[in-house]
Amino acid sequence: MRSEDMLTGGQILVECLKNEGVDVIFGYPGGAVLPIYDALYDSDILHVLTRHEQAAAHAADGYARATGRPGVCMATSGPGATNLVTGIATAAMDSVPMVAITGQVPTTLIGKDAFQEADITGITMPITKHNYLVRDVNDLPRIVKEAFYIATTGRPGPVLIDIPRDVSAGKTEYRDPGPIGLRGYMPRLAGEPAKVAAAAKLIAQARRPLIYAGGGVINSGAAEYLRKLAETIMAPVAVTLMGIGCFPGDHPLFLGMLGMHGARYTNYAVNECDLLLAIGVRFDDRVTGKVDSFASHAKVIHIDIDPAEFGKNVPVDISIAGDVRTVLVDLIKNLTCNPDPAWQEKIARWKKEYPLDYSREGLRPQAVIRELSDMLQGRQYRVTTEVGQNQMWAAQHFCITRPRSFISSGGLGTMGYGFPAAIGVQVACPDELVFDIAGDGSIQMNIQELTTAVNYELPVNVAILNNGYLGMVRQWQELFYNRRYSQTELTNPDFVKVAEAFGAEGLRVEKSAEIRPALEQAIASSKPVFLDFIVEREENVMPIVPPGEAISRMLG
């Protein structure tokens, strides 16, 4: 082998990433990844330096959710790698395609408790779709190719590649690994025709059909077919938190989110439907409440790419394994349904009787969301959220009309997710308006990323719904723990000054009349903006299904 044909493992990795179409990496360097960072120095892949590896993972995740392409994050060994863990787990719970690259101590030191050694493949086994420890630089091209394939196909998820320092520094010739040969991994696309036919038959018999749609619809790019299906059989559509955006929020058949913080009319409809078409969902406990009472009058059809979801939480009558989009295309052919007109009327009546409402006195968090939602209609925008009341109000009151524009940590419920995710989203969508809806608690979990936003001139806006509490936990303490507010009252910094100190812009809003002008100012600004909305302190997210209750038994 001629020495000029030899590349380091780091250079080979960069080659492989380019072959996969990677144009941005979110990461943080360190000793064990130096050979990789050295190779990146010469490449035209954009590297976004976050201020914490957790943020790098969330940013890669936000990038992936906004684009559908895999997000890539990178960290050094040991503490760098373990700092990625929350971000990887977040992506795993929400089926987000991600490739995480970590440095590892040299192969000769593995197992010796070397400086900055952590068994990151061991640590991330339960929170990755698959992971690799690269032992030989010659394996690198194959492993990278497999990693991207696994992360993006079937049910998407995070894949971690752990690269020891001597592997990334080791030299060899770059060779294309050829076709992928994974005997144990063959995601299936089309649904079994007999099952699709059986589903069509059940649909034809339904009088009160209801669609329960989730993130799987967005992942498979099936929004258009979901809409066709709903309109063909005139079925109202309830969505999960992850499904927000898979069906237009302004469509007459749209019922919004179901479950713990679903609207009364939505949960009543689920309770009374006679056919539940569950599409790209996993019957999460926040959706079903008490499982025995969930859609208990309905036959259930479940369509999902992951057969392990069938019957995991709720028994189903017909399960169709396959890519949601492919299955819907098949299902829509020759579909008939004969819904009872009284069904639509009943739902319309419920909608009138139990709207998602709130008081207009003072500065209400819901008003902030509604105002922002109104202002953004007709524009290109993306919304991320933190976790807590802010997230649920955003889910309830934001009118989202297209997929991939509402981005939230559903499965893991990770506080501190929204802001770094928004940074990733803004990198992916430089021409769009990006808002993170935040709580005063959540924003402080990754507030250091304001530097990242300022450095890379990413004009992300953060609407902090500042109630001086860990609001959602306080709400539970109010409702279920006799108002004993243990450790939920927050003493906060001055967020306006914080923003300014970081070189961003800060605005404080204390009256509802100021909401719109402040939002306008933020939208017009070319800098990242922290909007500090001083909202009513003890506002609650209503309705709420108490934990363990049937979803038809809501409070509020």
Next chain:
Amino acid sequence: MRSTYSVLVENNPGVLARVAGLFSRRGYNIDSLSVSRTDDPTVSRMTIVVEGEKVVLEQVTKQLRKLVDVIRVRDITDEPHVDRELVLIKVNADSGTRGDIMQIVEIFRGRIVDVGEYTSIVEVTGDEGKINAIENALKPFGIIELVRTGKVAMQRGTRTVLVED
């Protein structure tokens, strides 16, 4: 319910941890697990015996199939199959009891593979019932140490669990 699975996996480092981790994370109960490579050095076979309700057992199969390193999973409980376990039992034995022990071992078609001044090691293979039976039969002499391999199983006749299946 108790089910026996025949599982083929890539012979990659960490594959046992992946499978075992899946069981512990989801709270499934492993009764026994035996693993070693097959005639193909890139493939290992695991025989896993799991105790659980029907829904749990269904999940076991599905979750195992999701692992990238898992090539085949087959529940062979209800298929005709041969299953075997090997046990080594170190039992108290002196000149007074050695004859009785030999007789018992004979009945179970086992072998005595080590004889010491005060102990013997007995080797027996068989299905679970037989292993339990000899264990009980030798108990009165005083079992000092016992080691079982866990079950291995294979379908009878032409049925197989192979990579190409």
